[in-house]
Amino acid sequence: MKVTEHLANADRPFISFEIIPPMRGGDAKGLLALIDDLVKYRPPFIDITSHAAEVIYEETPQGIQRRVKRKRPGTLGVCALIQNKYHVDAVPHILCRGFTREETEDFLIELRYLGIDNVLAVRGDDSGYEKPLQYGRSANHYACDLVRQVSCMNRGKYLEESLLDAQPTDFCIGVGGYPEKHFEAPNLRIDARRVKEKVEAGAHYVVTQMFFNNDHYFHFLDVCREEGITVPIIPGLKILTSLKQLNSLPKTFFVEIPDEFAEEVMAAKPEHVVDIGVEWALKQSQELLDRGAPSLHYYVMQSAAAIKKLMAKLKV
Ligand SMILES: Cc1cc2nc3c(=O)[nH]c(=O)nc-3n(C[C@H](O)[C@H](O)[C@H](O)COP(=O)(O)OP(=O)(O)OC[C@H]3O[C@@H](n4cnc5c(N)ncnc54)[C@H](O)[C@@H]3O)c2cc1C
Numbered sequence: 001m002k003v004t005e006h007l008a009n010a011d012r013p014f015i016s017f018e019i020i021p022p023m024r025g026g027d028a029k030g031l032l033a034l035i036d037d038l039v040k041y042r043p044p045f046i047d048i049t050s051h052a053a054e055v056i057y058e059e060t061p062q063g064i065q066r067r068v069k070r071k072r073p074g075t076l077g078v079c080a081l082i083q084n085k086y087h088v089d090a091v092p093h094i095l096c097r098g099f100t101r102e103e104t105e106d107f108l109i110e111l112r113y114l115g116i117d118n119v120l121a122v123r124g125d126d127s128g129y130e131k132p133l134q135y136g137r138s139a140n141h142y143a144c145d146l147v148r149q150v151s152c153m154n155r156g157k158y159l160e161e162s163l164l165d166a167q168p169t170d171f172c173i174g175v176g177g178y179p180e181k182h183f184e185a186p187n188l189r190i191d192a193r194r195v196k197e198k199v200e201a202g203a204h205y206v207v208t209q210m211f212f213n214n215d216h217y218f219h220f221l222d223v224c225r226e227e228g229i230t231v232p233i234i235p236g237l238k239i240l241t242s243l244k245q246l247n248s249l250p251k252t253f254f255v256e257i258p259d260e261f262a263e264e265v266m267a268a269k270p271e272h273v274v275d276i277g278v279e280w281a282l283k284q285s286q287e288l289l290d291r292g293a294p295s296l297h298y299y300v301m302q303s304a305a306a307i308k309k310l311m312a313k314l315k316v
Contacts, residue, residue, distance in 0.1 A: 001089055002117050002172035004204045006044035007232050007294055013316060017300045017307070018047040018236075021074035030302070031078065035086060037304035041311050045089040046082050047120055047207075047297070050075045052098020054127035068129050070098075076107065080114050090116055091174065094150075096140035097124030098131055101149055104140070105159050108150065112169050120174040120207065121146040121198075144197045147173055151202030175199075177206040177224070177233060179216035183254040192223045205231050207297050210238040210249070212280065213258045214287050235288050238299040239306040240277035243270060278309045285314055 006014070017038050022031055038046065051072035058065050079090035092111060094104060111119065123143045133139060138159075140146040152158075156168035175198040178191060185191035195206060206229070211217055217235050224233060240249065246262055249255060257265075261280050268276055285296055296316075300307050 001044070002204070003045055003089070003091065003174060004172050004232070006089070007205070010044075010295070013289055013293060014044055014295045015041055015311070015314075015316060016043045016045050016047070016234075016295060016297045017041075018049065018297060019078070020049045020301045021051070021072045021078050022302075024069075024071055024073060032081075034300070034302065034304050035082060037308060038300065039086050039088055041307075043088060045091050045118065047091040047093065048075050048078045048082070050093040050095050050124075052095055052124050052127055053129050053131070055129045076110055076114075079111070079116055083114060083116055089118060091118040091120050092116065093120045093122055094146060095122060095124035096143065096146050098127065098129065099139075100131065100133065100137040101140055101159060102137050104146065104149060105153070108153055108169060108171070111171070117170065118172045118174065119150060120176070121150060121203070122176050142194075143175055144194070144201045147175060147198050147201040147203050154202065172205075173203045174205050174207055175203040176209060177220065178209045178254075179211045179220035180209070180255055182209075188220065188223055189227070192220070192227045192229070195224060196227050196229050199229055199231055203231065206233045208233065208236045209255065210236050210253060210299055211255055212240070212261060212284070213256065214284055214291075216256075217288065217293075218291070232294045234295050234297050235293050236297045236299060237281055237284060237288075239274075239281040239310060240265065241274045241306050243268075243273055274306055274309070278306055278313075281306075281310055282313050285310070289316065 053068050053070040056067045056069050058067055075092050079092045082088050082090040121143050140149060150171050150173050153169045154171060156166050158166045177195050181188040181191045221233055243265060246257055246265055264276050265273055288296060298307055
């Protein structure tokens, strides 16, 4: 079922999750245990991130060597598992960077045969590796180009224009939004207009980047609505679980940690940080629900420990 159908059919807000495929060579056991834990909360859908190849510099006896590695393959396999073993809708992320449009089309065909109804289309970040475009291959530059490609397939328009009897796909398309603006955007309003371009290209809903101050979400919502974006905007939340994340989350995701929260984490014993993070996320979640958020999306990634503590207290 489509994410938009889940939203339309729900008589109260629901919870969804986002997980990350294991590292190359990783064991499926941990992944299965994680999904076992998450499905207990009856998420209508689970997102699975996608990871492009990146450039790695390695020190070897022959000197520093440049290697191109895809550290986390497996998005398609994890989707198939979630959809067919757990009967929960899987939402694979699809990327511009690191994939040609031709590879994306093939991936979408695989998804269709697996009965997957949703994709979340994002650009991806610069990984230092730019895929060479040989033999007439082409690339999507911005997420709106990727959305356009999926929308074209939804109208039966594949890359090979002379394809006879091409069957239209019927994907529900999600895109990303940034309550604190995307780091490359000159300001929030211009960034919101870029979100509008994605909606005009065919996106059906937006999931936000994580934020730790709900004011950012409510302001972003206002700006998006002023710009004429009418699709659901689902808040994305992350539970801070370690002191290290006070620096790593702002550095990686360009988000601010509010003063009061940061002070509390810095003053705590390391073993208490998870509980402080859970309490903060709980406060955020409850306020978002009270003020009409359509649903809540949690960036769980690899461990269910913190989300279990939160779910034990959250009143949905
Ligand atoms: C919900 C969510 C899920 C994510 N999942 C993944 C994942 O699975 N894998 C992964 O690698 N990354 C993921 N990301 C991270 C994402 O790839 C990065 O944040 C990336 O830098 C931007 O992606 P985007 O789709 O928002 O890009 P875009 O919408 O293309 O925007 C990127 C930047 O370009 C600007 N822009 C857009 N269009 C134009 C234009 N026509 N001209 C000039 N500027 C323009 C925007 O304002 C913005 O600053 C995710 C992000 C979110 C919010």
